[in-house]
């Protein structure tokens with residue numbers, strides 16, 4: 001097994017050597033999809049779409065980011081670990097860098113028994129950060145209680161104000177999430193999904209690199225896809241927001257990498 005990330009990742013993410021903008025980290029959006037653009041099965045059933053080789057690529061990518069973000073839908077459905085266990089331990093130097101797990105969880109529905117917290121408790125994972133909407137302790141006793149339980153299990157809770165202008169309504173605004181993470185020292189962020197998080201990040205001009213693993217399978221209409229907003233230029237024509245910069249086979253999968261257009 002290679003002892004460093006694939007060359008295309010080193011090249012695509014070399015902007016990480018530069019400081020990120022003041023208002024957000026460098027952002028990489030990445031996920032695996034079927035050829036019919038599904039990221040999960042019927043009813044959201046988790047699908048292991050990536051083969052071993054592309055999964056190893058994804059774990060190398062995880063080592064290259066300060067933080068790794070998923071939405072609460074993914075955290076509850078998949079109970080992910082977001083670690084780098086598919087990589088062989090490095091020879092010589094210390095262990096691989098582990099990204100900080102970050103969960104976007106408006107209402108604090110994450111289970112204190114989830115694997116991310118268990119891994120932190122047993123010393124194999126970093127302390128998870130949970131981003132939620134501001135709590136009014138007097139009127140939201142239940143949420144305040146859940147906050148206490150999650151903190152007791154090891155989580156750090158980051159509260160952000162929900163704005164009436166939040167888009168979509170009721171969701172934590174992506175720019176606000178990114179500013180908070182940047183202020184906490186996260187300079188590079190890997191966003192893994194799921195469907196709603198992908199749609200939200202695609203609708204803001206905040207994604208620097210987009211890396212999609214395409215598995216040669218058809219999931220069918222019952223599977224879960226993601227929405228990709230349409231952007232039109234002033235004369236009403238479709239406006240490209242990304243340019244494809246690299247395509248590579250990893251085992252049976254195809255990985256396509258894009259860079260944001262200025």
Ligand SMILES: NC(=O)C1=CN([C@@H]2O[C@H](COP(=O)(O)OP(=O)(O)OC[C@H]3O[C@@H](n4cnc5c(N)ncnc54)[C@H](OP(=O)(O)O)[C@@H]3O)[C@@H](O)[C@H]2O)C=CC1
Nearest residue numbers: 031032040044071072073074106172193194195196197200
């Ligand atoms: N193939 C792949 O690579 C991947 C597949 N998946 C799959 O995706 C599915 C989960 O996707 P989904 O159910 O959409 O859940 P998500 O993981 O996308 O989480 C979405 C939830 O996050 C909260 N949220 C708060 N602010 C925002 C915001 N600005 N934008 C979006 N969400 C926000 C909302 O919760 P609330 O309603 O509580 O406010 C929302 O419902 C699973 O089936 C999983 O297996 C997931 C990751 C990768």
Ligand SMILES: Nc1nc(O)c(N)c(N[C@@H]2O[C@H](COP(=O)(O)O)[C@@H](O)[C@H]2O)n1
Nearest residue numbers: 032047048049050078080081082083192
């Ligand atoms: N790269 C990739 N390929 C797939 O086939 C997937 N289903 C995912 N899912 C993402 O990885 C998370 C699971 O991570 P762990 O294996 O538990 O470390 C899952 O929650 C999705 O974010 N990714």
